[in-house]
Amino acid sequence: MKLKKIKIVNFGQFSNLTFDLPSSRLNVFFGANEAGKSTVVAFIKQIMFGFYLRSNSSPFFEDYRPLAHVSPMGGSLFFEDTTGSNYELERLWAKGDKTKLGILTVKKDGQTVPQNLFFDQIKNIDGAFYADSFIFNQEMLNQVNSLNQADLLERIYYLGASDSNRLLDVRDDFAKDAGRLFKKTGKKPELNQLLKELKDKRANLADVELQFKKYEEFSSDLQNKGAQLKQKHAELVKLQKKQNKLATLQQELQSYKQLEVLENKKKPINFDSKNYQQAQMLIGQIQNLQKNISSLEQKIKHFSEISVGDADAKRVVQKKSELLQWQSEYKACMQRAEQIEDEEKQLLAITPDLQKVINLNPTQINDLRAEYQNLPKETASSKKANNNNLGKILLLTGGLLSVLGLILLFSSGAQGLIALIVGIIIFCAGFYKQKAEQKQRELFTKQINSDKERLLNFKKKYGLDPDNLDLNNLLNQLNQYRSKETAKNSNDKQMKEINSNMLGLARVIENLLNKSINHNFTDLLNAINEIESELDEKRQRAEQRENLKSNLIETKQNLKELELKLNTLLAQANVKTMDEYNDSYQMYLNQAKLDTQIDALKSSLEDHLDELQDLSKNPTTVKDREKQLDEKISSVEETVDDLQKRVAASQVQMNNLSDSTAMFEAKQDLANTETQFENVSKDYLADLFTSKWVGRALDLASNERFPKMLKSAKEYLQLLTSGRYTDIQIDKKITVTRFDGKERAVKYLSRGTAEQLYFALKLAFVEQVRKQINLPILIDDSFVNFDDKRVGLIDQLLKKISKYNQVLIFTAQSNLVDKLQVKTLTFTKGNQNV
Numbered sequence: 001m002k003l004k005k006i007k008i009v010n011f012g013q014f015s016n017l018t019f020d021l022p023s024s025r026l027n028v029f030f031g032a033n034e035a036g037k038s039t040v041v042a043f044i045k046q047i048m049f050g051f052y053l054r055s056n057s058s059p060f061f062e063d064y065r066p067l068a069h070v071s072p073m074g075g076s077l078f079f080e081d082t083t084g085s086n087y088e089l090e091r092l093w094a095k096g097d098k099t100k101l102g103i104l105t106v107k108k109d110g111q112t113v114p115q116n117l118f119f120d121q122i123k124n125i126d127g128a129f130y131a132d133s134f135i136f137n138q139e140m141l142n143q144v145n146s147l148n149q150a151d152l153l154e155r156i157y158y159l160g161a162s163d164s165n166r167l168l169d170v171r172d173d174f175a176k177d178a179g180r181l182f183k184k185t186g187k188k189p190e191l192n193q194l195l196k197e198l199k200d201k202r203a204n205l206a207d208v209e210l211q212f213k214k215y216e217e218f219s220s221d222l223q224n225k226g227a228q229l230k231q232k233h234a235e236l237v238k239l240q241k242k243q244n245k246l247a248t249l250q251q252e253l254q255s256y257k258q259l260e261v262l263e264n265k266k267k268p269i270n271f272d273s274k275n276y277q278q279a280q281m282l283i284g285q286i287q288n289l290q291k292n293i294s295s296l297e298q299k300i301k302h303f304s305e306i307s308v309g310d311a312d313a314k315r316v317v318q319k320k321s322e323l324l325q326w327q328s329e330y331k332a333c334m335q336r337a338e339q340i341e342d343e344e345k346q347l348l349a350i351t352p353d354l355q356k357v358i359n360l361n362p363t364q365i366n367d368l369r370a371e372y373q374n375l376p377k378e379t380a381s382s383k384k385a386n387n388n389n390l391g392k393i394l395l396l397t398g399g400l401l402s403v404l405g406l407i408l409l410f411s412s413g414a415q416g417l418i419a420l421i422v423g424i425i426i427f428c429a430g431f432y433k434q435k436a437e438q439k440q441r442e443l444f445t446k447q448i449n450s451d452k453e454r455l456l457n458f459k460k461k462y463g464l465d466p467d468n469l470d471l472n473n474l475l476n477q478l479n480q481y482r483s484k485e486t487a488k489n490s491n492d493k494q495m496k497e498i499n500s501n502m503l504g505l506a507r508v509i510e511n512l513l514n515k516s517i518n519h520n521f522t523d524l525l526n527a528i529n530e531i532e533s534e535l536d537e538k539r540q541r542a543e544q545r546e547n548l549k550s551n552l553i554e555t556k557q558n559l560k561e562l563e564l565k566l567n568t569l570l571a572q573a574n575v576k577t578m579d580e581y582n583d584s585y586q587m588y589l590n591q592a593k594l595d596t597q598i599d600a601l602k603s604s605l606e607d608h609l610d611e612l613q614d615l616s617k618n619p620t621t622v623k624d625r626e627k628q629l630d631e632k633i634s635s636v637e638e639t640v641d642d643l644q645k646r647v648a649a650s651q652v653q654m655n656n657l658s659d660s661t662a663m664f665e666a667k668q669d670l671a672n673t674e675t676q677f678e679n680v681s682k683d684y685l686a687d688l689f690t691s692k693w694v695g696r697a698l699d700l701a702s703n704e705r706f707p708k709m710l711k712s713a714k715e716y717l718q719l720l721t722s723g724r725y726t727d728i729q730i731d732k733k734i735t736v737t738r739f740d741g742k743e744r745a746v747k748y749l750s751r752g753t754a755e756q757l758y759f760a761l762k763l764a765f766v767e768q769v770r771k772q773i774n775l776p777i778l779i780d781d782s783f784v785n786f787d788d789k790r791v792g793l794i795d796q797l798l799k800k801i802s803k804y805n806q807v808l809i810f811t812a813q814s815n816l817v818d819k820l821q822v823k824t825l826t827f828t829k830g831n832q833n834v
Contacts, residue, residue: 001079001080001081001087001121001122001774001775001776001806002024002079002080002081002776002806003021003044003077003078003079003776003806003808004020004021004024004078004079004080004086005018005019005020005021005076005077005078006018006019006021006040006043006044006075006076006077006078007019007075007076007077007078008040008043008075009072009073009074009075009076009092010066010068010070010071010072010073010074010075011039011043011064011066011073011074011075012036012039012042012043012064012065012066012067013036013039013067014036014039014040014043015066015068015070019040019825021808022822022823022825023822023823024080024806025802025803025806025807026798026799026802026806026807026809026820026822027806027807027808027809027822027823027825028809028811028817028820028822028823028824028825029808029809029810029811029824029825029826029827030811030812030814030817030824030825030826030827031810031812031826031827031828032812032827033812035812035827035828036827037780037781037810037811037812037827038137038780038781038810039064040810041135041137041778041780041810042064043064043075044077044776044778044808045127045130045131045135045778046064046091046102046127047074047075047076047077047089047090047091048077048089048127048130049126049127049130050091050100050101050102050104050127051064051073051074051091051093051100051101051102052064071094071095072092072093072094073092073093073094073102074090074091074092074093074102075090075091075092076088076089076090076091077089079118081121085108085109086108086109086110087106087107087108087118088106088107088110089104089105089106089118090104090105090106090107091103091104091105092105106118122773122774122775123772123773125773130775133762133765133766133769133773134766134775134776134777134778135777135778135780136759136762136777136778136779136780136782137778137779137780137781137782138780138781138782140782177683181680181683190680191677191680191681194673194676194677194680195677197673198670198673198674198677201666201669201670201673202670204666205666205667205670208662208666211662212662218650221650222647222650222651225643225646225647225650226647228643229640229643229644229647232636232639232640232643233640235636236633236636236637236640239629239632239633239636240633242629243626243629243630243633246625246626246629255601255604256601258601262594262597262598262601263598265594266591266594266595266598267591269587269588269591271573271584271585271587271588272572272573273588275569275572275573276573276581276584276585276588278569279566279569279570279573279578279581282562282565282566282569283566283578285562286559286562286563286566289555289558289559289562290559292551292555293552293555293556293559296548296551296552296555297552299548300545300548300549300552312508312511312512313512313531313534313535314535316505316508316509316512316528316531317528317531317532317535319505319528320525320528320529320532323502323505323521323524323525323528324525326498326501326502326521327521327525329494329498330495330498330521333491333494333495333498334495336487336491337488337491337492337495340484340487340488340491341488343484344481344484344485347477347480347481347484348481350477351473351474351477353463353464353469353474354474354477354478354481356462356463356464357462357464357474357478358478358481365475365478368462368471369471369475371458371461372458372466372469372471375454375455375458375466376451376454376455390430390433390437392430392434393430394426394427394429394430394431394433394434395427395430395431395434396430397423397426397427397430398423398424398425398426398427398428398429398430399423399427400423401419401420401422401423401426401427402419402420402423402424402427403423404416404419404423405417405418405419405420405421405422405423406420408420455467499519502519502521502524503519505524506519506524509524509527509528509531512531513527513530513531566578710728710761710764711764712763712764712767712768713728713760713761713763713764714726714727714728714760716759716760716763716764716797717736717756717757717760719793719796719797719800720756720759720760720793720794720797721753721756721793722789722793723739724738724739725737725738725739725753725757726738726739728757728760728761729743734757736749736757755782759782763777763797763801766801766805767801767804767805770804770805774804774805775805776805776806776807776808777801777805777806777807777808778808778810779807779808779809779810779811780810781810781811781812781813783811783813783816791813791815791816791819794816794819794820795819795820795821798820
């Protein structure tokens with residue numbers, strides 16, 4: 001993938017900036033510190049793999065939100081692949097977008113395509129892989145210089161494995177966690193402490209189990225004594241129940257005697273409670289009907305005979321719809337009058353001359369038309385003679401020809417004579433033509449003066465300017481105006497007729513109401529409504545009186561029917577009046593009360609009725625039974641007290657030994673410790689296994705690539721050091737071989753040489769993966785620790801690398817720019833231009 005163009009919309013300090021890269025191999029960006037070189041490096045990485053907006057971690061600063069608070073953030077990168085296809089990667093982000101990475105759009109040859117179409121070609125690497133493998137900057141070199149020998153060896157060995165730096169940190173973290181949990185000879189690690197705790201708790205459990213055997217022997221004896229005690233308790237309960245029952249019988253004996261007294265008072269009575277309730281209900285209904293009859297008679301007295309109304313009032317009410325029609329027509333006439341007046345004003349505004357002929361009669365109009373038609377049709381300017389000065393032209397032409405003829409007469413002879421004769425003829429014709437034109441102009445002048453006088457007289461008589469007058473249009477407008485006047489007169493006539501009708505109706509209404517009213521539609525309608533309300537009120541009162549009479553007749557009929565039903569019920573009860581019926585009801589209630597008391601006593605004594613009947617006949621039997629029960633209860637209570645003392649003694653002996661609860665707690669405590677040991681062991685084994693597994697995965701990822709990468713790295717190191725170092729050995733330590741065969745460890749190398757070594761190894765990896773992943777290499781001020789000689793060697797290295805990978809160099813070193821001798825893109829510090 002070759003980068004062709006960089007288009008920044010808004011990113012960091014830049015806005016609306018475009019870079020067209022001049023080369024598909026080596027491109028140089030030159031600028032002072034803080035000119036924006038690192039910003040462009042971050043832009044290339046973030047457009048491909050996503051923005052860093054404080055929510056994503058990064059090994060170095062990558063938050064490049066626009067400084068000018070503009071939106072959106074982002075831009076585009078334009079790539080070309082080996083087949084010639086062009087890809088555009090556009091990533092934008094605006095405040096409020098849910099994704100913090102920005103929205104990526106991928107286009108191939110101008111058409112939007114799925115993102116994976118581009119990323120499949122670079123094996124779907126992520127931003128961390130690209131930064132570790134293809135970006136060279138001061139942050140990366142500072143990390144290298146801060147590593148010890150072992151860490152640097154691992155970073156170099158695993159270079160190129162996906163996220164190798166992160167995986168190495170993960171492996172070391174898991175190994176440290178495993179070491180904190182267990183050590184073979186340690187005492188403080190958690191797993192070592194749990195092993196000792198398990199040993200102590202298992203010994204304690206053995207002692208508890210021995211005591212528990214003795215505990216079980218005492219427990220068996222206690223259970224036997226408990227069974228005996230339970231049996232005696234049951235026997236005591238039975239005796240106490242018999243004693244309680246006997247006491248209950250003694251108490252219920254009084255109630256039984258009361259029951260016998262109540263049964264002796266009971267008498268038979270024949271009473272129908274349903275008929276009595278029905279009679280009570282009829283009495284209430286009869287009383288209500290009597291009250292209703294009295295009320296209806298009083299109301300009927302208040303309503304005198306009412307006359308519904310006279311014929312004049314009804315006719316006036318019937319005129320209401322006609323009055324509404326008049327009101328509608330009158331309103332329409334008013335609107336029509338306003339419309340006619342507006343149209344007349346509009347005609348006068350459109351044709352101002354109309355005001356001057358409005359008052360003319362038909363004869364005067366005919367005279368106006370005739371005089372206008374007799375006016376001259378042409379203006380003074382159009383009647384002016386065609387003053388083309390033909391006479392003067394002929395005179396001048398004849399004179400010139402005559403002079404020319406005289407001249408030629410002496411030189412050419414015949415030609416001069418002909419010219420002289422023609423000139424004289426033309427001169428004479430011009431003379432006579434000029435005289436004729438003079439007479440014609442005089443006649444035109446007289447005619448013009450006559451026409452002006454006629455036009456002036458016409459204007460003075462009618463006040464109209466004939467030059468600007470369209471008489472036909474004016475007369476048409478006059479006809480329209482007069483038709484409006486005719487319509488206006490007709491409308492006024494209709495309004496007068498409506499007013500006349502309204503006046504007649506108003507007089508009739510005033511006679512009915514005996515008061516004067518305003519002669520307008522609103523007051524007339526209100527008066528008609530008043531008459532209509534009076535008629536409705538009279539009609540309603542008449543209807544109410546008739547309804548009251550009808551209700552009175554119906555109520556009296558209902559009263560007779562209810563009185564007949566009541567007499568029937570009294571006859572069935574063998575009474576003559578309701579008072580006698582009430583006395584019978586009281587006797588019925590007294591007997592019902594006795595029945596209720598008898599039923600209640602029988603219900604409470606139901607279980608012991610037979611026994612109570614016997615006791616009431618033999619009262620001495622109760623005392624004998626009570627004495628026997630007291631003696632038996634006393635004997636059983638003594639036995640229970642003895643058994644309880646023996647059980648208490650056994651319980652004290654058991655309390656001195658470990659019971660099942662103590663053994664259970666010891667077992668549970670041991671089980672908890674074993675579970676804790678198992679969980680911690682799992683954590684330890686998981687940390688240990690993960691650390692080993694990550695290391696093994698890194699070995700597998702680097703075994704095939706590393707030997708080839710080391711070969712290329714030797715060539716690059718030899719080139720960078722100008723042959724000073726010729727070989728690299730990587731075993732347990734990293735050593736380099738000088739040109740004289742001496743080996744030196746990395747820690748004894750200068751910082752510049754150490755950076756050259758790591759540079760060579762990292763470039764060797766990029767060369768190894770170029771067939772699978774070919775992306776631009778970004779070098780951001782990575783040569784600041786190189787002296788002038790080493791900078792000179794960079795030129796050879798970059799030209800070799802750029803044969804396979806596109807290289808973008810961002811530098812502030814002018815000597816490096818001079819050495820490379822390629823077209824340079826220059827930054828100006830503080831500006832947004834290149």
